[in-house]
Amino acid sequence: MIKALWAAAFAGVVMSGTDTEAQGEPVHRLLDFQELDGWEDDDHRAALDVFLTTCRDMKDPDWRALCAAAADQSDAKAFFELFFRPVLIEDGADALFTGYFEPELEGAREPSDRYRYPIYALPPEAREASPWLTRRDILSGEDMRDRGLEIAWVDDPVELFFLQVQGSGRVRLPGGGFLRVGYGGANGHPYRSIGKELVRRGVYEPHQVSAQVIKNWVRRNPEEGEELLFHNPSYVFFREVSEVPAHLGPLGAMNRSVTTGRSIAVDPAHTPLGAPVWVEKDGADPIRRLMVAQDTGSAIKGAQRADIFFGTGDQAGLAAGRLKDPGRMIVLMPIQRAYALLPENVQ
Template sequence: MASGFYRRVSHAVCALAVAGGVLVTTPANADATYQVMEFSQLDGWENDDHAAALDVYLSTCRDMTEIDWSALCEFAKTDPDPRQFFELFFRPVLIEDGKDGMFTGYFEPELEGDLFPSERFAYPVYSMPPEALETNPWLTRREILDTDVMANRGLEIAWVDDPVELFFLQIQGSGRIKLRDGTYRRVGYRGANGHPYRSIGVELVNRGVYEAHQVSAEVIKNWVRRNPVDGRELLFHNPSYVFFREVSKVPADKGPLGAMNRSVTAMRSIAVDPSYVKLGAPVWIEKDGKEPLRRLMVAQDTGSAIKGAQRADVFFGTGDAAGKQAGTLRDPGRMFVLLPIQRAYALLPESAI
């Protein structure tokens, strides 16, 4: 049973969700179905570290400006019992669009680099040229790298020593560059050239080099390095090219900036499809596969390949170890979005309430 204090706060939060007599609701996605669940139906809910999840929720909830979300964020700052906080003010909602659940992983790469070019550090990390902002699509990856269109313009943020790692930095969208003096320069996604992303892993499968189940980021990297000429051409198979911005104001001990422009947290932040899942919302994960995962995450990021109501990308952290874990993850499962109670029930048809 909730204490009288919690009941009073619950009533206050519900009252705050009515602004000028108009109930704040979440518009339903026409392609989705919604099922409001009980926390007792979530596998492993009682065993999670709810305090860790609450800390991550607090890192971005202040950016959720709707009145009910804002009221919950204010109460979360008063040091409530973490599990009671989620159970009293939220309901888990299963959102489905007819596609099977799928979990993959992403990470923040760490590259070796310098602020000046040299024989070793010969591959530039570019900021976005003005004409790429104005023209969509702009030049292809091959045209950017095989011409002098970027030369002598001061667009280099840094120089790195490995073109393959730079390619995968573009796929991840953010990363850290460790400079020769031991300091770091962190870069984040600024924009792209407007061409569609084409998977080089799929291309290796189409060429008969590997079977689909054999392909991972490490397998692709090793193949490109063993076959430098053909490997360079393989990278050109993807015409998309990503430009960066410096985000070194983010401390080195914090995660990279996600779509909410806040640092993401290893194994507590996920990338989602924001047309189904609101950024900043808590999300309960039930990932199956070889290493099952039952955990309360927070939707704090997006990704071009993350599409669908039951699709999520788990952030594993920074560096090679995180990359190896993230690169092999491709598991089924399901996830539940935690919504404020009134929002959750407002998604249901009247006949279901």
Template sequence: MIRAFGAALTAFAVMAAGGAMSETTMKIISFDELEGWAQDDHEAARQVFLNTCMDFDAPDWQTICAAATGIKDARNFFELLFRPVLIEDGAPGLFTGYFEPELDGSRAPDGRYRFPLYRMPPEARKATTWLTRREIETTDVMRGRGLEIAWVDDPVELFFLQIQGSGRIRLPDGSHIRVGYGGANGHPYRSIGVELVRRGVYSAHQVSAQVIKNWVRRNPEDGPELLRHNDSYVFFRVVNRVSPEEGPLGAMNRSITEMRSVAVDPEFTPLGAPVWVEKDGENPLRRLMIAQDTGSAIKGAQRADIFFGTGDKAGRAAGKLKDEGRMIVLLPIQRAYAMLPESVL
């Protein structure tokens, strides 16, 4: 599941359902009320917490970060310094998954690697709206200018990498290049999934990233034309701040961790805060994660996107996830009680 694509579908579904947000409520609960709390690997969660806690500005969070390695037992660390807070806004809990795409590519083109990832040209950066996807792909405007970062072997995966905005390129020697969003041509995004529904090819509930990929590949003429229905075009940059072997950067500009980092709505959940996830569905999950990322469609107190890692296997697992449950935020003790309305104190 490509994150932006899946998030857009989820947002569309919520809008179609006519859901409305109600007043936000907050309730402190005990650690005993967290189902499966005692069985989790709290040390793994603490290590992920340490990846970003040094970025907190607030004194209470800074104090906790300083104490994070001083308390020997990780479970005691969380239980002594935090309180679980259930924050609700009237919408049911919903968990989805996202991942970092990994494409096969090369630093030089050949018979297999023919589709380039481009840096943003200077004239596009200066323009509010530049050329369309079709004009970029079917003319010589980009060629011979040294703007290529790498060439990949699959134009469909490249298209979805642009939707995602970041990913990793696996080179023939086994090394990697990590790329991030480097700018866009200024045209609004047009959903090719919505276009397939409009054409009557699929109904809305059938559309997924994998369904679209399969359709494009089965239709060698109409497939590329469908992709060009989306005028928006994304350019990339090489991300050197962290090793390509580490996790991608999240919203806190730090590497995120497979199955321990979660994207949240910062209007309700502070970035960097520990979050207890109780996800139901086919593969129930009870795990302490850290809120280290955000997403354009991750809106609401009980809405979260779980990071599944890098590559196809992670993508398949993430694409299956759309489950209910609940999310409890762990906040510093004084902060937790200060947030409660006076009527419940």
């Protein structure tokens, strides 16, 4: 499962305070499809195809009935307009869109002079004890060695650190194959932001910090960089999920592949997983598109908070890292469910 932690990776350094704002009771307001900016111009068929990848896993009868109906639809736009109603859910916090992606690392199944940094599976004792060893203890001690816990070896410890921040990723193997890993557990220590630590030390101003800036600084300062990574005691373990074909996206919270530009991570306290969501992201590159809530993340809290999946690899990472924009998101709900959310005096 992708953890969708990218937006939280710098713990308030590159993000606003939206995730920690006090949120009020949610208010629901029914909209017409004509009120959705850009609705007429979207590729509704693409959105319906993504909806179909996870709707069969939804539990409630009304959603399952719509999923069955969706399989036979030739007019995707008409399907959404006939069976759903747009619901704007607000909790008093400003809307915020960020992005996440699947890292791609260079690695191998066997160690070598180039591939020296192991991706570890979760050891049994870490499952039973929380917290377990710190990052420093795991990487500097003997507890992990010669136990067969290595899933693969990669060539860059900094990229491996950010793989742990992200929670899942893909390893490009020699010869062109791929190995995909997903979140397998953690050592139980809290995440501490290394970006925030660089700001505290006076190395950068908050607005200067990004994943690429941190990577470059660690590589330029290898000894200090190693200590900086140890500042975060949290350590993430992985499991191999290579049953997911390389051409598909990684697994989201619904245990299905997420889709570039059509899948979002949401707060399931407000938005049902599997629901279509109309995204109106403002900013430098506006987005008007029907997406599907197929993932979650610890940084994604609130009714107007979403993380957009940008795909796999460095370019996706750069695009995801730049995204921090306002706008609004509107959840498409089955008709009866939509009306049931309204206060009695407006139904």
